[in-house]
Amino acid sequence: MSITVYSRYLIKLKKFKSAKVLLQKSILYFPSYLENYLLLASLLKDMERSEEAIKVLKKALSQEHLSNGRGIDRKDIWAELGSLYFSRGDFNSALVSLKKSLKMVEPEEFFYYDLLALCYLEAEDPENALISIRTHIQYCKEIDPETLIILARAHCRLGKLEEAANNLIQAYSIEDSLYLKAADFIDFAPLLRNGFFTTLEYIEWEEP
Numbered sequence: 001m002s003i004t005v006y007s008r009y010l011i012k013l014k015k016f017k018s019a020k021v022l023l024q025k026s027i028l029y030f031p032s033y034l035e036n037y038l039l040l041a042s043l044l045k046d047m048e049r050s051e052e053a054i055k056v057l058k059k060a061l062s063q064e065h066l067s068n069g070r071g072i073d074r075k076d077i078w079a080e081l082g083s084l085y086f087s088r089g090d091f092n093s094a095l096v097s098l099k100k101s102l103k104m105v106e107p108e109e110f111f112y113y114d115l116l117a118l119c120y121l122e123a124e125d126p127e128n129a130l131i132s133i134r135t136h137i138q139y140c141k142e143i144d145p146e147t148l149i150i151l152a153r154a155h156c157r158l159g160k161l162e163e164a165a166n167n168l169i170q171a172y173s174i175e176d177s178l179y180l181k182a183a184d185f186i187d188f189a190p191l192l193r194n195g196f197f198t199t200l201e202y203i204e205w206e207e208p
Contacts, residue, residue, distance in 0.1 A: 004035055016047055034066040041080060050084050057081045075104035079112050086115060091122035108139050117150050126157035145171040153187040165196050177202035
């Protein structure tokens with residue numbers, strides 16, 4: 001049984017510390033094997049140790065040669081790094097990492113346009129946020145409420161309130177309800193003022 005497979009088995013058994021030690025040793029002895037970096041970073045993220053996970057991914061990127069096993073390569077490292085930075089509120093670093101990942105693949109092979117759109121919103125760039133979320137919709141076979149809320153936020157930032165309202169109505173119709181986060185509340189302030197949300201019966205707002 002390979003170290004990677006056994007590590008996954010330990011993780012399945014929730015023996016996280018044992019899996020962590022094993023993966024760290026594997027990286028020490030086989031520094032070019034990319035999959036173990038991603039697996040260790042994912043484990044650390046689940047253990048709420050994202051700062052350590054970021055260090056692991058940076059170490060992977062510092063390697064001159066990496067084996068691209070199971071279709072995994074550097075683009076995946078950059079994408080995961082972007083996700084980790086975003087979870088820590090470092091939106092500029094997240095944006096840089098995701099854009100590097102995007103440059104390494106064909107547009108239709110990038111699976112993080114929605115996260116990229118959120119980064120652009122945090123960077124006060126609603127134009128590129130709108131482009132990114134529209135691209136996500138273009139390549140995504142199904143549109144969920146979260147995607148439509150991001151689209152509505154971008155429209156609201158650009159002053160396109162009618163389009164934003166239509167996006168939210170479409171999101172509401174999927175589950176006959178709407179859950180909005182604190183960040184959404186800020187972007188949707190114009191719709192709150194014009195009474196739009198009084199037309200929707202089941203809305204839940206996240207506490208700021």
